[in-house]
Amino acid sequence: MSVDFLNVSIRYGTDREVLKGVTFALAEGAICYLTGDSGSGKTSLIRSMFLAKHPFSGVIRLFDEDVTQLSRAQKLEMRREIGIVFQDFRLIDHLNVYDNIALPLRLRNESEKAIAQQMEQALELLRLTDQRYAFPPTLSGGQQQLVAIARAVIHTPSLVLADEPTGNVDIHMAERIMQIFHRFPKLFKSTVVIATHSYSLIRDHPAPIVQLANGRAEVRQISDLR
C-alpha cells in the first residue's frame, strides 16, 4: 500500500480530537478525494500524510513504512518522496518559474543537465514554457497554481497531495488542474490525494472519496453523495 492509516487520531494540544480512529488505505497509483465540511479535518489529515502533524494515536504507514516513529531527518527524507500542492501556492517570489519548479531537484543535488531535461517536459506538460522566466507575483492565480503543481511533481514523487488546489482559481483553471491531477497516476505511477469540497469537480472527474465527518472517515463513491 502507498498510504495506510490505521486507527489514527489527531488532536491539537489538549483540545478534543479532530480525527478519531481514522482507517483507510490507498494502493499505489490510486487517486482519491478527501472531502468534508470546513473544520472536518481535511488539512490535518493531509498534514499528517506529509509528516507535518504527528498523530495522537494510531499508525500511519507510507510506502509500507511506519512513519510515526521517524526522526526529523528521516521525515525530511521521506518528504522528498512526496509532492504537495497548497491552495495558496507557496511559491518563492524572488525565484522565477524555472527556479521554483527546479528547486526539489536542486535540493536532491541533481545535475543541471538532468534538471534541464526534466524541466522541459514539465514546462511543456503544464504549458508554462513561455512563463519560464517570469516571477510568481506577475502570474495569475491559475498560472501560479500550475507552477506549484509542476514543482510538486518535477521529481516524480510516489505520493502527490493537494490541499484545496482549486480554491484560488477560476472554474476553467480548476477544470484544467483536475485533468492534470488525474494524469499523474498513469504518468508517474503516483498515488494522488486531493482535498476539496467542490462536489461538481468530483462529479466531473470521478474517483473514490474519503469523506470526513464528526472526526470519522468513510470511503465512498461519487454515487453515494447527494
Next chain:
Amino acid sequence: MSKHHSVDYTIPLMRDRSSRLLGIVIGFMVYIATLTSVAAIMLVNISGAWSHSLAGRVTVILPAPDATFLSDSDASSEARAEAARQRGQSLNELVTMLERTEGVASVNVVTNSELSELVRPWFGEESDAAINNLPVPQLISLRLERTTTVTQEQLLAIATVTHPDARVNAHQLWRARIVSLTGALGWLSGSVLVIIAGVSAVLVSYATRTTLGTQERIISVLDVLGAPDAYVVDRFRVWAQRACIYGTVYGLGLAALTALIIMWRTGNPEVDILTEAVPHWTQLVLLFLPALATALIAQFTASYTVRQLLLSRDES
C-alpha cells in the same frame, strides 16, 4: 559559481535588513573586545616595566647623626672629626657586610653630590649648602640579583649590626600592590571579555530568530519540500560568517583608530609610560583573538539557533 549555488539563492538573507544589523552588532562587540584586550595588554606591559624596575632595588637608610651635636659650637673640632671618622668606619663595615651578603649584586653609597641632585628641585642652587648643613640621612642603594632570596628583614638585621637605628626600604610593598592591581585589572578585563562573548551570543541568537521570522514563509516551503536542516543551517552559518567578516573588519579598524587617537591625545614626551605600554608585535597577534572568538561565537550561535528552531517545527 552558478546563481543557484549562491547562499542567497533560496533564502535571500543578504538582502535582509537584519543581516546588516548583525554585522553592526558583531562589529561593535569586536570593537569593545579589542579595546578591552588592548587595555589589558598595556596594563600588563606597564605593570611589568614598573615591577621590573622596582624588583631589584633596596635602599638602606641610616638616620643623620644628632643635629644638636653637629651644631654644638662647644664641641671641639677633634671630637667632631673623631665622630666623622667613626661614622665613616661603621659605614665601610656595613658596606663590606652588605657586599658579602649572598644575593646582593651591588652596593652604592649615595654621595652628597648625588643627594644634592635629588633635593635640587626643592632647594635649587642652595641644595649643596642644604646637604652640608642639614641632618640628612645617609643612603645606601642596593641592587639585588634577580633570583635572590634575601629578605628585607635579613638586610635590616645586617644594617642594625653597625647602625641600630637603620631602616630598609625594599619597595616590595609597592611592587606587591602593582602586581595585585594588575591581577585585579586582568580579571576585570577577562570578565568584560566573557560578558562580551555572552552578549554577542544573545544578540546573534536574537538577530537569527528575527531573520528566521522574516524568512519563515520560504523556510516552511523548504521544509515541505524536504530540504535537509543542514541546507538551511548552512545558509545561516554563511550569513553569520559574512556578517562576522564585515563586523570584524570595521570593528578592528575602529578599535585601531580609537587606540591611536587615545595615544595621540594622552601621549606626553616627558613621560615614557606609553612607550612601555605599547603592545609588542607578538601581542598584536593576540588582539585578533577576540575578533576571531566573536566570529566563531556568532557562527556557532546562528547555526545552533537555526537548528533548534527547525527541530522545534517538528511538533509532536
